[in-house]
Amino acid sequence: MAHWLFKSEPDVFGWDDQVALGDKGGPWDGVRNYQARNNMRAMKVGETGFFYHSRSGLEIVGIVEVIGEAQQDPTTDDPRWDCVTVRSLRPLARPVSLERIKATPELSEMVLVRNSRLSVQPVTDAEWQLLCEMGGTEA
DNA sequence: GCCAACGTTGGC
DNA sequence: GCCAACGTTGGC
Numbered sequence: 001m002a003h004w005l006f007k008s009e010p011d012v013f014g015w016d017d018q019v020a021l022g023d024k025g026g027p028w029d030g031v032r033n034y035q036a037r038n039n040m041r042a043m044k045v046g047e048t049g050f051f052y053h054s055r056s057g058l059e060i061v062g063i064v065e066v067i068g069e070a071q072q073d074p075t076t077d078d079p080r081w082d083c084v085t086v087r088s089l090r091p092l093a094r095p096v097s098l099e100r101i102k103a104t105p106e107l108s109e110m111v112l113v114r115n116s117r118l119s120v121q122p123v124t125d126a127e128w129q130l131l132c133e134m135g136g137t138e139a
Numbered sequence: 140g141c142c143a144a145c146g147t148t149g150g151c
Numbered sequence: 152g153c154c155a156a157c158g159t160t161g162g163c
Contacts (some may be wrong), residue, residue, distance in 0.1 A: 009161085032159095033146075055161055098162080117145055119159050 003128040004039065004049030005112060006064060006086065007119045015061045016050050016087045025067050025087025028120070029075045040084045041070045048089065050123065050131065052112070053114035059095040060131060064088055093136030106130055 006028060008014065018026075031037055043066045050083040060122040068085030101107045107130065111121040123131070 007161085058162075079150095115145085116162065119160080 001044070001047050001069055002042070003122045003123040003125065004043065004047065004061070004066075005052055005121050005123050006049050006121060007052045007054040007121075009055045010053045010057050011055070014053060014057075015088070015091065018051060018062070018064065018086070019091075021087065023087055025064075025085050027068075027074060027083045027085050029073045029083040031073070031083060031117065031120060032081060035118055037070075037080075039122060040082055043069065043084050049086070051088070054119075058099070060092060060098040060101075060135060061095045062088055062091045063137065090137060094134070096131055096135045100134065101131075104130070104134075 026039065031040065045066055045068065047066045049064050049066070050060045051064050052060050063088040067087050070082035070084050072079065072085050073081040073083045098112070101110060102113060107113065107127060110123070110127055111118055115121070129139050
C-alpha cells in the first residue's frame with residue numbers, strides 16, 4: 001500500500017480540525033494543482049498519509065486514512081478538480097519537524113524537501129517507516 | 140512580511 | 152509552441 005503526505009496551513013485547517021471531523025472525515029478539497037490532484041487520483045481506500053502543518057508549525061503532526069477515492073471537488077464546478085476523503089487515525093506521539101527531516105540523510109530525497117510547494121505528495125515505504133519511528137507511532 | 144521557486148495564463 | 156507576466160505557495 002502506498003503512503004502519502006498532506007499539507008495544510010494550521011491557521012486555515014489544522015490537525016485539530018481534521019480530528020474534529022471524527023471517523024466520517026471530510027473531503028481534502030481546494031487542491032488546484034495537477035500533480036497534487038493526480039496523486040489523489042492514485043489513492044486507494046485504506047491507504048494512509050501524514051498530516052503536515054505548512055507555513056507555521058512546519059512539522060508532521062498526525063496520520064490520516066483515505067476513506068473515499070477521488071471524486072469531484074465540491075468547492076468548484078470545474079470538472080478538472082477532484083478530492084479524496086480522509087479521516088484522522090492518530091496523532092504522532094512526537095511531531096517530526098521539517099528541521100529534523102532536513103537533518104536526516106535518509107530523508108533528503110523526500111518530496112517535502114525536494115519540492116516544497118507540492119501540497120499532496122507520495123512518501124516511500126522506507127520514509128514512512130523511519131518517520132513513524134521518529135514520531136513514536138506504529139507504521 | 141518577504142521573496143524564491145514554481146505553476147499557469149495568454150499574447151504573439 | 153514559446154515565453155514573459157503574473158499569481159500562489161511556503162520556508163525563512
